[in-house]
Amino acid sequence: MINKKMYDAINDQIKNELESAYIYLSMVAYFHQQNLDGMAHWMRCQVHEETIHAMKFFDHLTNRGAPVVLKDLKQLKTTWKSPLEAWKDAYAHEQFITAKIHSLIKIARKENDYTAEPLLAWFANEQIEEESNTDKVCRQLEMVGENKQGLFMLDRELGTRVFVAGSPFDPAAYNLLQ
Numbered sequence: 001m002i003n004k005k006m007y008d009a010i011n012d013q014i015k016n017e018l019e020s021a022y023i024y025l026s027m028v029a030y031f032h033q034q035n036l037d038g039m040a041h042w043m044r045c046q047v048h049e050e051t052i053h054a055m056k057f058f059d060h061l062t063n064r065g066a067p068v069v070l071k072d073l074k075q076l077k078t079t080w081k082s083p084l085e086a087w088k089d090a091y092a093h094e095q096f097i098t099a100k101i102h103s104l105i106k107i108a109r110k111e112n113d114y115t116a117e118p119l120l121a122w123f124a125n126e127q128i129e130e131e132s133n134t135d136k137v138c139r140q141l142e143m144v145g146e147n148k149q150g151l152f153m154l155d156r157e158l159g160t161r162v163f164v165a166g167s168p169f170d171p172a173a174y175n176l177l178q
């Protein structure tokens with residue numbers, strides 16, 4: 001049995017994670033338009049990962065016998081002035097998600113939800129990487145500035161990111177995400 005506050009907050013977080021996937025999918029489209037296929041590829045991997053995040057929370061509720069309620073996703077930004085602006089938005093979005101995870105932890109502690117804590121600890125740790133990945137690309141783009149060759153090299157490097165194996169809806173596969 002899950003406490004009502006925790007239940008509502010987790011349902012809300014499923015929406016936040018799906019919104020993350022939706023935002024990054026918009027960035028995939030934008031980067032392809034800019035001929036930055038490496039960045040588009042990196043964001044495709046990120047969409048996959050965000051869907052896994054949503055499913056981790058989805059399964060948590062389902063396994064505790066609580067019904068998942070999917071909510072409306074908010075209207076998205078669909079274009080950016082520059083690749084740097086897009087990556088800055090990605091970094092800001094990850095900071096927003098970190099704050100949401102921290103507030104979930106606060107609720108779990110207040111409501112003595114020991115069952116949710118291990119999952120939330122996983123997410124708190126995951127957010128270190130999520131913030132650091134997007135922040136690093138912002139810094140690299142700032143370093144590159146107007147240098148087209150530098151942008152090309154960075155795009156090539158981001159294109160080497162490897163997809164997590166398996167479907168984001170298959171718990172056996174998404175447990176591989178460390």
Ligand code: OFO
Nearest residue numbers: 017020053097130
């Ligand atoms: Fe990008 O970490 Fe989930 O949302």
